[in-house]
Amino acid sequence: MWGGARGNDNEKSKGWNVVADVGSHGLVRLKEVAEKGSTAYRWEGGAERWRRKTEMAEACQVCCGLVTMAEVATMLGRRNLLSREDNDEARKQQRQSCARLLEPACWMMVLARVVEEGKNITQGYSHVEQLLDRISNGVLAEDRRSAITELQQVVAESSSAQLAFGAMGFPVLLSVLKEERDDTEIIRGSLETLVSALTPIDAVQGQKNEIRPASMNSDILSRESENISLLLSLLSEDDFYVRYYTLQLLTALLTHFSNRLQESILLIPHGIIRLMDMLMDREVIRNEALLLLTHLTREAEEIQKILVFEGAFEKIFSIIKEEGGSDGGVVVQDCIELLNNLVRNNASNQILLKETIGFEPLISILKLHRGSAYNFTQQKTINLLHALETVDLLLMGGPEGETIKNANRLSNQTAFAQKKIIDHLLMLGAESQWAPVTVRCRALRCIGNLVIRNPQNCDALANKLVGEEPHIEPALNAILRILLRTTVIPEFVAAEYVVKCFCEKNADGQATLASTMIQPSSGSRSNPRDDGAISFGSMLLQALVTSEPNGDLEMCSRACGVLSHILRDNAYSKDRVLQVKLEESVPSLGPPESLLFRLVKYLAFAASTKTGDKSQTITAGSGDGSYIQTIILQLLAIWLADCPNAVCCFLDSPSHLTCLLERVSNPHAGVFVRGLAALVLGECVLHNNSTENGRDAFAVVDAISQKVGLTSYLAQFDELLKAFDSRFSTAVSHKPPPRSSSASMLDVHEVENHNGLDHMEDHPNLTAILDPLFVTFVRKLEAGIREEFVDVYSRAKNKASILPSGLERRDGEVDGDYIKRLKFFVENQCRDMQDLLARNSNLAEELVRSGGHGAVEISAAKPSSGRERIQIDALRNELQEARRQLEMLKSQKAKMEEEVLFYQSTSGKLESDLKSLSDAYNSLEEANHRVESELKGVKIGANLSHSEVERIRTEAREEAQKEMESELNDLLVCLGQEQSKVEKLTTRLVELGDDVEKLLEGIGDEAGLPDEDEDIEEDE
């Protein structure tokens, strides 16, 4: 049915239907087969026959297994469909969709193939088979040769033929190579066929699971190291084509299975030497050998060494020279690529190069002549890039342990410097603006690597002048100008790299640059073209401050990066730059502003412009706008590190602290901004030696714990470090430009097209600044900050509590003084305690918040801070005290009321007593009156002797009067007593503050008494 499928289109689709049918029926079956593993190929006669075809095919099947067979089938099926020339788009598409349908059905097709005995072998397959048969069994030499030519053509054109060849052809051709050395023509043919079988045919665009017959064939051929030996032995043949094809064949094998090839070649005695010898062969062979050796040496240290032992360096350099150095063609590129392979991470070879040949020949590749300005062909650009890579590789030293590598790097740096490479590099990187930007960048990086951690070379760079009379200026100035002004990102990055390398571990260099930071007088400022005369520091300062606060901070941010390099780990520079005062353009507006203040101003400004724009700020971890904040914060972090003066200056303005706190607590600020702000805050604690209230470490800690909370503050560090980690894990390593010059040019253009700095996802300045060095710095600082926080918390501000011995009375101290001192001490302690309590409550709060409960919920409900809580506590205490007093007052009042009541009732009783007394008096009066009137009546009525009556009357009266008088006396005594009692009560009441008048009023007249009196009446 396969054959049917090759008929017209109708038939073909019918064929596919059958395939699909068979497939779906057989799928279950096939699974069983698959489970049986690699023996599956024996399952049906078809496979059996296939197996018998050749031993090689079996080997292939065994190793590749059933899956490979499935792939083979898919491949063949698809190729049958697609490889036929067909211009009719519609039909082509139809077929392609058919092929797509088949894609998942590859298993089915295997089945179809396996089931369909005989027919399953394609026409191409049988054709290859026939040809091979003619080659191995043919009698006539001519016929065999033509068979081999035909086979080569078939294999070169169709990948199904390549597959078929892979299944059957190798043993046939290998035995030809082994046994028929005398027949040059058939050997050539065999080799050419093998090359074709290993060369990929790019027909169908590579789908992922597509098998590559060329790669499979390479696999088969390279599996036996015996085959490699055989090939190497062919290199000694006289025939040019034999050697040529053999080299091509080996190169093809290397591109597919380099490790395997490297291993087997290493094990074959003189294997590498044989290949090396090819470099001495005629040009075509030599060029081929160069390519092969480049593949062979990739990441194979031992092979690299053997090559060098065999004199590879000498040969490479002599070829480069022959070809015209950097002006030479692609062969020069190949040479340098091989050279790079030999020295990459290979200290031994680097030493040998330096010791025996020296770097001179390498440097001479880099030499530019001033006249050659517009002579940059693509190839020259690529050649130079490769040579610069060699320089870089040598400057990086070997891979060994730090010390060896360091020694090697140092001695390579020195050797390069002795040969004046810096002149050529400056020419390429800083002077020749007509050199392609990729070359300029690469040269700048080399300058960085040349000076890094090498004091002599740093000095050399610092003293170098570039340019031609009269426009001569220091090289570093030229590099700074490139850094500040370039519109090409990679060039900025490269220039920044030079400054960074120059400053690293170069205290003198840093200090020199810092000491030139003087603001040029306004006269020269208006004339910016006069850069030649301006110092490095002034140029830098200008870049830092000329940005208008509402303008673009790009230049400022670049300058910040540079400044951070100058300040890093350099106490002198930090203090020096702290002194830098900025002249206001309008004078007399107060004292001149310091540079530090200006930078914080920019920070605040950058922050303020971001807040409105949330969509951007959320992702702004490294995004385009917040990078300025990040960079300024990074600079501050570097500046404030180990520099109490800078901390003090920074805290001079309370708004600075607030600004940082805002950055840390702002969830819309990027992770770097928050983290770095936290870092700078931490430095304000860690490196704070101020004792001034409000500016000391305590104040900063308190501010942090109040505004941000300790937990969330410390969490910023974790986040920051996490962000660093993910940053470095995603960083891509640099790759050398590929050999194909078209691709290389793409690269070149790509670099040159990047001139919109603002549209970068990750600003290059950040990449340059947030480097591993800075991360190490952050890690160290973070640990220090955490420790310092613990320390601050475990120490009292006034240090009162730690002077117990001072409590003793001093000799001759008077009581008053002693008491004063003790009082002062106690006051201090009291304050400390308040302080500690406040912190304690803050901490407890943090603890509660961070432990278990939803942080949000609590933070919503919590009293806004510990300090307030303390205040509340104090208020509560006061309240309680007041309440207690109130209570006391109340009870006093009640008691008083009780007393009042008592006195009231007493006075009531007295009153009634008084009444009854007066009643008694009245009745006495009455009685007296009656007696008198009786007497009268008696006097009048009875007319008794007057004298008698008179006597009686007098007697009675005297008697009555006596009686009355004594009663009255009693009464008066009583009254007097009562009166004094009332008086006493009154004073008492006055004492108690009660309204005596009112009470007495009540007593005086029955009505109008207040409520209480009613109660009293009721009680009575």
Place this chain on the structure above:
Amino acid sequence: MSYAYLFKYIIIGDTGVGKSCLLLQFTDKRFQPVHDLTIGVEFGARMITIDNKPIKLQIWDTAGQESFRSITRSYYRGAAGALLVYDITRRETFNHLASWLEDARQHANANMTIMLIGNKSDLSHRRAVSTEEGQQFAKEHGLIFMEASAKTAQNVEEAFINTAATIYKKIQDGVFDVSNESYGIKIGYGGIQGPAGGRESSSQAGGCCS
């Protein structure tokens, strides 16, 4: 950098006999008491003077361990001289000499000069191979012989220089086709005529590579 001749040496012998130490003593005048197993090969270089001529020695110190043998064999063919080292305190290293020679004869060029070195002569109290035995073996196989100590530097200089002198003599005698670099000998660009340059170069020698 200028030299009259450049000679390539290899140092071979069992593991632990002191090959790397000999090289280090020769190039850096240092002794390394800890055994740093050599992996593959290590390179060292030094300038010496013979007959007033500056001669650059390129020396490849090979790993003695069996597993590296196939790699180290690649260095035989292109070497002009070989230092075959055994350890006088370990008899088996002496017993293996024959197989080392066998290897050398098979892979090296026939004119390679071989210097037999009985190393660790400072450890005479633990000697397991007598000086005479070493001499005898060298005589039988046409080798130059010396006992040396990488530790005390005794005979180290001499071992390398005598080998060079022998090669130099072979050149003078016309044994080599010097233009064929596969013998491990190269004629330098400068210094071949005047002895003055040679002396200058030799004074820089030593400690030039790490």
